[in-house]
Amino acid sequence: MAKQTLDRILQSQGFGSRKWCRELIADGEVAVNGTVVTDYRASFDTEGLAFTIFDETWDYREHVYLVLNKPPGYECSRKPSHHPGVLTLLPEQFTWRDVQPVGRLDHDTTGLLLLSDDGAFIHAQSSPKRHVPKLYLATAAEEVTDALVERLLAGVQLHDEPAPIAALSCRRVGTHRIEIVLEQGKYHQVKRMLAAAGNHCAALQRTAIGQLKLENLGLEEGEWRYLDAEQLSLLVPA
Ligand code: URA
Numbered sequence: 508m509a510k511q512t513l514d515r516i517l518q519s520q521g522f523g524s525r526k527w528c529r530e531l532i533a534d535g536e537v538a539v540n541g542t543v544v545t546d547y548r549a550s551f552d553t554e555g556l557a558f559t560i561f562d563e564t565w566d567y568r569e570h571v572y573l574v575l576n577k578p579p580g581y582e583c584s585r586k587p588s589h590h591p592g593v594l595t596l597l598p599e600q601f602t603w604r605d606v607q608p609v610g611r612l613d614h615d616t617t618g619l620l621l622l623s624d625d626g627a628f629i630h631a632q633s634s635p636k637r638h639v640p641k642l643y644l645a646t647a648a649e650e651v652t653d654a655l656v657e658r659l660l661a662g663v664q665l666h667d668e669p670a671p672i673a674a675l676s677c678r679r680v681g682t683h684r685i686e687i688v689l690e691q692g693k694y695h696q697v698k699r700m701l702a703a704a705g706n707h708c709a710a711l712q713r714t715a716i717g718q719l720k721l722e723n724l725g726l727e728e729g730e731w732r733y734l735d736a737e738q739l740s741l742l743v744p745a
Pocket residue numbers: 611612613614616694695696697698699711
């Protein structure tokens with residue numbers, strides 16, 4: 508791995524413009540592997556590099572892969588209009604390094620949301636060919652009947668879709684609750700499927716993507732973490 512100058516390293520990690528990073532370094536705000544460095548031209552091998560800015564330590568990462576337990580009331584769009592964007596829940600440098608949500612959850616949907624600045628990863632995860640199942644816990648406005656579950660499993664016709672769409676699996680988990688697994692990620696898909704099957708979605712939470720399960724991540728709503736290699740390997744078709 509080629510060495511890089513400290514100002515470039517900090518810029519690549521989202522800590523602001525090169526000029527700003529140079530000022531931080533000159534002001535003695537940056538330490539590398541525990542030692543304060545005031546010369547922005549000092550160069551370092553980025554492999555295994557840890558740097559401290561304003562007393563907070565970060566590992567160098569070529570790309571970041573994050574998971575957020577999304578709370579309600581946040582938009583996933585790049586230019587949020589009615590609610591704050593999900594990026595406001597993350598440290599500011601992730602916005603600078605152009606971290607984006609992988610796919611979208613509605614503003615009122617909660618649960619697992621992946622984010623990354625790796626375009627190839629985002630593209631691959633969002634591809635309709637990928638068939639990574641997504642598990643949702645939906646709370647229905649009306650009581651859940653066997654007929655509703657059967658309809659969702661048989662397939663329902665959504666407006667603007669050429670053919671009926673079926674849940675990969677669906678089961679009742681309470682009087683008003685179902686767990687539904689979908690392979691596609693169409694706009695408002697769970698809500699539209701429930702409506703097409705004769706009920707109405709009152710609340711929605713995404714609880715798993717592939718084998719990555721929210722319950723195993725220990726994240727409260729609004730909390731995020733980096734995904735490690737093992738967790739990334741769970742984002743595959745079953
Ligand atoms: N289906 C929906 O209706 N909304 C979401 O946010 C995700 C899936």
